[in-house]
Amino acid sequence: MQTDARVGAVMEGGGGQRVFNTGHGAVVVDGGAAGAACKLMEQQRKEKERALHDHQPRIGTVSQLIAGGVAGAVGKTCTAPLARLTILFQLQGMHTDAANLKSASIWRETTRIIKEEGYRAFWRGNLVTIAHRIPYSSVSFYAFERYKNLLQLVLGVESPGENISKDLAVRLVGGGLAGITAASVTYPLDLVRTRLAAQTNVIYYRGIWHALRTISREEGATGLYKGLGATLLGVGPSLAISFAVYETARTHWQFHRPDDSTVLVGLGCGSLSGIASSTVTFPLDLVRRRMQLEGAGGRARVYKTGIFGTFKNIFKTEGLRGLYRGILPEYYKVVPGVSIVFMTYEKLKQFLSNIPDG
Template sequence: MVGYDPGAQGAPLAAEEAALAGSAAGMVTRAIINPLDVIKIRFQLQIESLSTARPTGKYSGLFQASRCIHTEEGLSAFWKGHVPAQLLSICYGAVQFASFECLTRVVHDMTPFDSQTSGVHFMCGGLAACSATVVCQPLDTLRTRFAAQGEPKVYKKLTHAVRTMWRTEGVLTFYRGLSPTLIAVFPYAGLQFFFYNVFKRLLTPPPFAGKSGENIRSLICGSGAGVISKTITYPFDLFKKRLQVGGFEEARVHFGQVRRYRGLADCVVRIAKEEGVRGFSKGLSPSLVKSALSTGLTFFWYEFFLNALRDLKESRGVKDKR
């Protein structure tokens, strides 16, 4: 079980060990799910007017978008923005899980609440995600820009993107979309940890399952938690992506219509007016697939690496005693 648990077997892990396990989990998960992230972002940035009877966007479905991207841009296009995305995942995983472990320890040490309850996990998970978001938002903006651009590329590599954005748009451009991100990330991450805790309590593996059964349980519980939390908070992810590509219109022209929004409120109003209620759920299908895989794999690998660290500490302890 994630979070500080005084009843767990073995010595509790330090924050730096939780950070190491979290960053490793983020790195492995990102390498697997990056193609779905690229497809999701392409859908989120697609403008389709309500005045037309049929959808006018370039992409019309998960498989059609996959074929289109592969045909026009090649297989490597599914890993566009992978370097900043990988840095984001490593950094985010480290900060989020280290913060979560620290916060649940504080709850245990300084309050009368049980640190392993679902409600505590909701609050600590949400706060941990907010801290990770503030630290990692520039990498998220860079990841979105790279995934959004087609051919020819506006940004050739990460350092070129950083220099160009800094020079032409200023330092605050790296924090575009921060407001909807913070509004959404607290309930999104909080619900992830909440439902993960609930599902793990409900899905008790049989005694003979061993560690393999525990790992599969983590994957299933994480996937379920990811789908539910993403469905509830999805529109804010859409708003964030639309705001993050502001000032980047030249790279989006051949994908269809482009928009420049003055802020979060303007973004919400114009999407509702121009694209209707359906506009708030663009990219939801690939996003749910991605969220199920991403959240499930993140918790799976996090608990996997935590157990590996615990086993390593125990083996070293046995050697020291000899």
């Protein structure tokens, strides 16, 4: 074996010689040693990924639930104004002729809310948002870790980094199951949050408990679960993509830049995660919002044919653009929102892992 001083040079010479870049120079090996060198480099990569995984903060069940809940509440509170704008845009066209709809303008709607409802209106329904987000985030983060561990056992994944396709499958399926679990448990609060945020000048629901009682009385217990099907169809893929993109991006980032701060990694990878999941699942989220408002405030029903009938109706009357109504404020919301959630979660895990047991 001989060393070539040209760093990064790749060539194949006579006799089956190959050059491998080791980071300190190019090492020339004969064909017989090439396979062993490849195995050594792959083993070193796996050991590095395993070391990164082993150094992730470890916390107990209660601490993990707290970290997930607080992270969700912080993220939602910071982006509440954009969340309300998204809901209002999504509901355009529900009780208005599509031909008479004005093009969505964030600035115009923001000005209208400030003028007619005041600044506090941007956080209308935020209390119920937090009441929903704390258990939702707690359950989703906790369930993801549990499902991930279970799937690793089922698929025979002894340690992350050994099989990229299995790692991705674990993250996608685990994220989807976590989303379905969390959404099913906390759905009535999500429905109430939507109805409170959708109120403008006429206040029909006076708060969380009043809304829960009114909906149960006027629409029955099933009224609290309107749009659950669309929610599960959307939240499964949404969290599947979100967790998969975040975990994959974080692993790749920390592998190549292990000294970067947790805050930077959380914000960067969270942004990619939010954009990817929102783009794919936004039409289902819009359908869910509109189904949640069926019969609200005594209004006549608009969509009477279920999830797919509602989807078809919106597409027919408002076009493809109608299915993405409100996507701009959604992007403005989701990039900082998801980033803040993941960053807060990682920092809280780091903090809570340093607290001695007992």
